Amino acid sequence: METDALDRVESAVDARAREMQGVFTDMLRIKAVNPRMGGPGEKERAAFLEKFLRGNGFAVDRVDVKDGGAPGGVRPSISAKIGGKDSGRNLWYISHLDTVPEGSRDLWKTDPFEPVVRDGKVYARGAEDNGQSLVASLFALLALKEVGAELPFNVGVWFVADEEFGSDYGIKALLEKGLFKKTDLVVVPDAGTPTGSDIEIAEKGLLWMKLTTEGKQVHASLPKKGLNAHRVGMELALDLDRVLNGKYTKRNRLYDYPVSSFEPTKVEPNVGNINTIPGEDVSYFDCRVLPEYDLDAVVRDVKATVRRVEKKRRAKIRFEKVQMESAGPATASDSDVAALLRRAVSAVTGVKPRFTGIGGQTVGNLFRRDGIPTAVWSTIDDVPHEPNEYSKLANLVNDAKVFASVPLLAV
Ligand SMILES: [Zn+2]
Numbered sequence: 024m025e026t027d028a029l030d031r032v033e034s035a036v037d038a039r040a041r042e043m044q045g046v047f048t049d050m051l052r053i054k055a056v057n058p059r060m061g062g063p064g065e066k067e068r069a070a071f072l073e074k075f076l077r078g079n080g081f082a083v084d085r086v087d088v089k090d091g092g093a094p095g096g097v098r099p100s101i102s103a104k105i106g107g108k109d110s111g112r113n114l115w116y117i118s119h120l121d122t123v124p125e126g127s128r129d130l131w132k133t134d135p136f137e138p139v140v141r142d143g144k145v146y147a148r149g150a151e152d153n154g155q156s157l158v159a160s161l162f163a164l165l166a167l168k169e170v171g172a173e174l175p176f177n178v179g180v181w182f183v184a185d186e187e188f189g190s191d192y193g194i195k196a197l198l199e200k201g202l203f204k205k206t207d208l209v210v211v212p213d214a215g216t217p218t219g220s221d222i223e224i225a226e227k228g229l230l231w232m233k234l235t236t237e238g239k240q241v242h243a244s245l246p247k248k249g250l251n252a253h254r255v256g257m258e259l260a261l262d263l264d265r266v267l268n269g270k271y272t273k274r275n276r277l278y279d280y281p282v283s284s285f286e287p288t289k290v291e292p293n294v295g296n297i298n299t300i301p302g303e304d305v306s307y308f309d310c311r312v313l314p315e316y317d318l319d320a321v322v323r324d325v326k327a328t329v330r331r332v333e334k335k336r337r338a339k340i341r342f343e344k345v346q347m348e349s350a351g352p353a354t355a356s357d358s359d360v361a362a363l364l365r366r367a368v369s370a371v372t373g374v375k376p377r378f379t380g381i382g383g384q385t386v387g388n389l390f391r392r393d394g395i396p397t398a399v400w401s402t403i404d405d406v407p408h409e410p411n412e413y414s415k416l417a418n419l420v421n422d423a424k425v426f427a428s429v430p431l432l433a434v
Pocket residue numbers: 119152153186213
């Protein structure tokens with residue numbers, strides 16, 4: 024029975040491969056650059072998909088989040104689903120409608136908003152991030168409906184706004200509305216590897232901090248008259264490096280980089296000439312912290328170190344959080360969503376995926392923070408935001424088969 028349903032749903036996806044390619048390229052032609060990155064937003068693309076879903080017999084839920092900064096004043100997210108036996112539980116595929124801008128046009132070999140199909144690949148801005156997964160999940164849903172297979176729970180898709188700029192008008196708003204349940208199974212197909220070998224079940228917490236040291240600017244030949252903010256800033260950076268990397272040493276082998284990282288990164292230019300002692304020093308740290316640790320504890324240690332250097336050097340130092348997103352708990356590898364997804368990938372592609380953790384963050388982290396088990400997976404060459412971004416049509420078809428197979432394996 025199970026194998027039969029799997030075969031039928033895979034054939035249904037194959038039968039629609041051409042149509043899928045058409046919807047994919049039509050959608051990519053509709054510009055959906057995030058309004059906060061100077062684009063028109065998701066409105067037109069959402070309308071196109073809503074029409075397509077309705078045309079295929081689906082009821083469409085639409086959530087418009089008000090955003091005065093967006094053309095039309097709202098940011099749309101849309102959803103459709105098929106009912107299953109347990110109508111109180113949902114398997115959701117969550118992908119995003121918005122894209123980043125094209126970047127330098129000169130670096131593109133083709134028009135980023137006029138999709139080109141060549142050698143089995145579709146080239147366009149947003150083809151990989153997140154168009155491929157969006158269309159793959161859409162056609163998985165169509166195939167399941169067409170085959171009429173018995174589903175253990177509801178299966179649905181969400182196409183959401185604002186992923187590329189913090190998700191305030193997308194997933195964060197939807198989570199606040201209580202549209203997802205702790206018993207739901209959530210798949211976020213917005214990261215992956217070229218063979219589909221990794222199912223990501225954990226992310227790290229993120230802290231970006233800015234440190235501004237104030238000293239006193241003087242001629243470089245008279246250091247006693249001033250206070251070299253650059254020297255104090257360097258001392259602070261080295262102290263923070265030592266304190267944080269020395270204290271937060273837990274290892275977690277799930278992650279490719281198995282420890283937390285605390286990296287001094289950007290520094291702002293100070294004086295324009297060599298013979299002046301800088302009166303101000305501004306530098307930044309990028310911190311990626313394992314979910315085993317509380318980010319507030321890291322912040323307390325940063326503040327204590329800042330105070331110590333301040334006192335010792337009689338400088339004024341300001342600490343600012345540029346961004347702080349704590350990590351939700353890792354999704355268990357034997358949770359329904361992780362285990363079913365792994366079986367589906369194996370059944371469709373023959374690849375036996377491993378479970379991994381990453382230092383970056385996807386919207387998967389927002390679900391995990393709300394206690395909803397979430398798996399992040401797709402088959403991509405990993406070229407998001409690059410010029411000449413592309414998606415392989417074979418991945419589009421195979422990922423659609425995997426998505427359609429997940430609920431069938433739970434029967
Ligand atoms: Zn993305």
